[in-house]
Amino acid sequence: MKSKAFFEKIATYIxxxxxxxxxxxxxxxxxxxxxxxxxxxxxxxxxYGIMARGVLTRPSYVAWTIIxxxxxxxxxxxxxxxxxxxLFNIGxxxxxxxxxxxxxxxxxxVELPAIxxxxxxxxxAIVAAGLWGGIAGVLKAKFGVHEVISxxxxxxxxxxxxxxxxxxxxxxxxxxxxxxxxxxxxxxVILEQWKRSPEGREWxxxxxxxxxxxxxxxxxxxxxxxxxxxxVWYILNKTTLGYELKAVGYNRHAAEYGGIxxxxxxxxxxxxxxxxxxxxxxLHVMGISKSIASLAAMEGYxxxxxxxxxxxxxxxxxxxxxxxxxSALQYGGSKIQPALGAPSEVINxxxxxxxxxxxxxxxxxxxxxxxxxxxxxxxxx
Amino acid sequence: xxxxxxxxxxxxxxxxxxxxxxxxxxVMSENSGVVNIGLEGMMTxxxxxxxxxxxxxxxxxxxxxxxxxxxxxxxLLHAVASVSYGADQVVSGIAINFLGPGLALFLxxxxxxxxxxxxxxxxxxxxxxxxxxxxxxxxxxxLVFNQYATVYIAFLLxxxxxxxxxxxxxxxxxxxxxxxxxxxxxxGVSVYKIRYLCVVLSGVLAGFGGASMSxxxxxxxxxTLISGHGFIALAAMIFxxxxxxGAMWACLLFGVSxxxxxxxxxxxxxxxxxxxxxxxxxxxxxxxxxxGFVGRSSAPAANGVPYEEGER
Numbered sequence: 001m002k003s004k005a006f007f008e009k010i011a012t013y014i015x016x017x018x019x020x021x022x023x024x025x026x027x028x029x030x031x032x033x034x035x036x037x038x039x040x041x042x043x044x045x046x047x048y049g050i051m052a053r054g055v056l057t058r059p060s061y062v063a064w065t066i067i068x069x070x071x072x073x074x075x076x077x078x079x080x081x082x083x084x085x086x087l088f089n090i091g092x093x094x095x096x097x098x099x100x101x102x103x104x105x106x107x108x109x110v111e112l113p114a115i116x117x118x119x120x121x122x123x124x125a126i127v128a129a130g131l132w133g134g135i136a137g138v139l140k141a142k143f144g145v146h147e148v149i150s151x152x153x154x155x156x157x158x159x160x161x162x163x164x165x166x167x168x169x170x171x172x173x174x175x176x177x178x179x180x181x182x183x184x185x186x187x188x189v190i191l192e193q194w195k196r197s198p199e200g201r202e203w204x205x206x207x208x209x210x211x212x213x214x215x216x217x218x219x220x221x222x223x224x225x226x227x228x229x230x231x232v233w234y235i236l237n238k239t240t241l242g243y244e245l246k247a248v249g250y251n252r253h254a255a256e257y258g259g260i261x262x263x264x265x266x267x268x269x270x271x272x273x274x275x276x277x278x279x280x281x282x283l284h285v286m287g288i289s290k291s292i293a294s295l296a297a298m299e300g301y302x303x304x305x306x307x308x309x310x311x312x313x314x315x316x317x318x319x320x321x322x323x324x325x326x327s328a329l330q331y332g333g334s335k336i337q338p339a340l341g342a343p344s345e346v347i348n349x350x351x352x353x354x355x356x357x358x359x360x361x362x363x364x365x366x367x368x369x370x371x372x373x374x375x376x377x378x379x380x381x
Numbered sequence: 382x383x384x385x386x387x388x389x390x391x392x393x394x395x396x397x398x399x400x401x402x403x404x405x406x407x408v409m410s411e412n413s414g415v416v417n418i419g420l421e422g423m424m425t426x427x428x429x430x431x432x433x434x435x436x437x438x439x440x441x442x443x444x445x446x447x448x449x450x451x452x453x454x455x456x457l458l459h460a461v462a463s464v465s466y467g468a469d470q471v472v473s474g475i476a477i478n479f480l481g482p483g484l485a486l487f488l489x490x491x492x493x494x495x496x497x498x499x500x501x502x503x504x505x506x507x508x509x510x511x512x513x514x515x516x517x518x519x520x521x522x523x524l525v526f527n528q529y530a531t532v533y534i535a536f537l538l539x540x541x542x543x544x545x546x547x548x549x550x551x552x553x554x555x556x557x558x559x560x561x562x563x564x565x566x567x568x569g570v571s572v573y574k575i576r577y578l579c580v581v582l583s584g585v586l587a588g589f590g591g592a593s594m595s596x597x598x599x600x601x602x603x604x605t606l607i608s609g610h611g612f613i614a615l616a617a618m619i620f621x622x623x624x625x626x627g628a629m630w631a632c633l634l635f636g637v638s639x640x641x642x643x644x645x646x647x648x649x650x651x652x653x654x655x656x657x658x659x660x661x662x663x664x665x666x667x668x669x670x671x672x673g674f675v676g677r678s679s680a681p682a683a684n685g686v687p688y689e690e691g692e693r
Binding site for chain 1: 418458462463466467468469471472473475476477478479480481482483484486487490491495605608609612613615616619655657658660661664665667668671672673
């Protein structure tokens, strides 16, 4: 009897808790992923074991997971921010690229001491991508162009702009489809010079933990992403601006009646969303890629960000954890291919499943309620 | 000169084809009131299944149908979520866009010994060109009309979808459900059935679109084969004001820029222009056109709004 009451309590708790649906959806994602692997003739427990060990057992694995989570946490914050104002920012992908392009240019052409150069590159990336995002805001507010369509268009325009700029004389690295690397002063890789110096190498050889962790391009990007997560939380929950933006998202007409300038709110929201995705692109160039390359297709940072935002319940704290989970799945998932021969793409199926269930909270709610009802009926008897 | 023009028109038609199929899919789904942002995923699974069945069976038509069924199968998931469970249709579509490519690559690795690129279909087993050899080789007419069968089917389907939507009872019901589901419901039209039908059909069409890529334009599937085509088709559909003929013209606009890029990329191109800027043009143009000509109210009124039967 006690266990039943306990179960009911949990069911009620889950339906009320913000992240309840996410947790259930994640569990369902893992179950469907396991079923897919089993159907294809692989042992899912073995596969998940390899994934878990592939993420947790060495400092460098954890470092790679953190590195991978940085851009998608920021693009997810971008998507979530726009979402709070009732806008669907499919354009994080393009805003990311604009941020990366700007960072590659400001990082290469400008020479300054690191203490000024790093903030300058980051802020330039944010501003440029913010304005790029603002285009979609203006198109929506002034011309009624749906932001989903305008941002899809802007993504492609950004992609071709990227490819155009990469090939410009002066920026392009000879005989390659990449730009020159950014100046060292714009790099945010932790202890980059030191770890390559003879003393650094000597010291790291003696210290396994740091030696392993610093073999990766571990950088300050993750910390900056966390700071942005806090800022987003603060703006949305503690400022008048955030209140107005959310009011527009809840009910545009009521907000307008209440004296909020809806057009301006949409523009502001898209600028901030663009800036967040731009920060992702900028940090990616400053910490990992150091340059930009000609692209044949979208890289997926923006689209992955949408999934992360949804899994994280569009809340800052949820997004940080969802970003880490997403990155861990991606990094750990890549290891089942060589070890088991099982397709790594099972993680895309898992992520798709998670998002799919998140799309229909009604299903989960109904299932839990039915479960509760049945329990109740039994107790009466 | 005439040959160049023929080449451009021919390539335009070829590259527009996958977009036309998918855009027609979007027209079907959205006219019944279900936003379908998952066209991309449905195209990808269609492309993979088309290439796989084509390779193993040697029959392009069987492969084409299988691709449609695969797209329809994935669309069924979207229908379950967005029709039966009142899901946020954009979110469900995003999920489809993870599931489709994920499943496609997963299956590719299983069917082709761990490779994400399927083996090429022999030339004889590709989509046939119905009038191949009838016209003098490389003449203007040959360059324009000597197309894969999928190209002809695509344009035929534009007419079929138009007829279905605007000249049949079913079409009237579909549009009624998309505009005002409650009114349609009151009159005894089953909103759920119509929406299920339309969403699944949209997946079938998107699957055809993917297969028209992997069975005709190229002869295998690879991870980057469908990279954003579904999204372009979605934009083309909106550009075309949710109408089949409008969507077709919009797809041709995207196709013509593709055709021009291919043409100007040839060594004997008459002048040089930045390929990147040229590729960008149709997207910029779309934005400009959307700003001016497509008003706020062109979408089906109930597009994207979940409906619960019997709702008051």
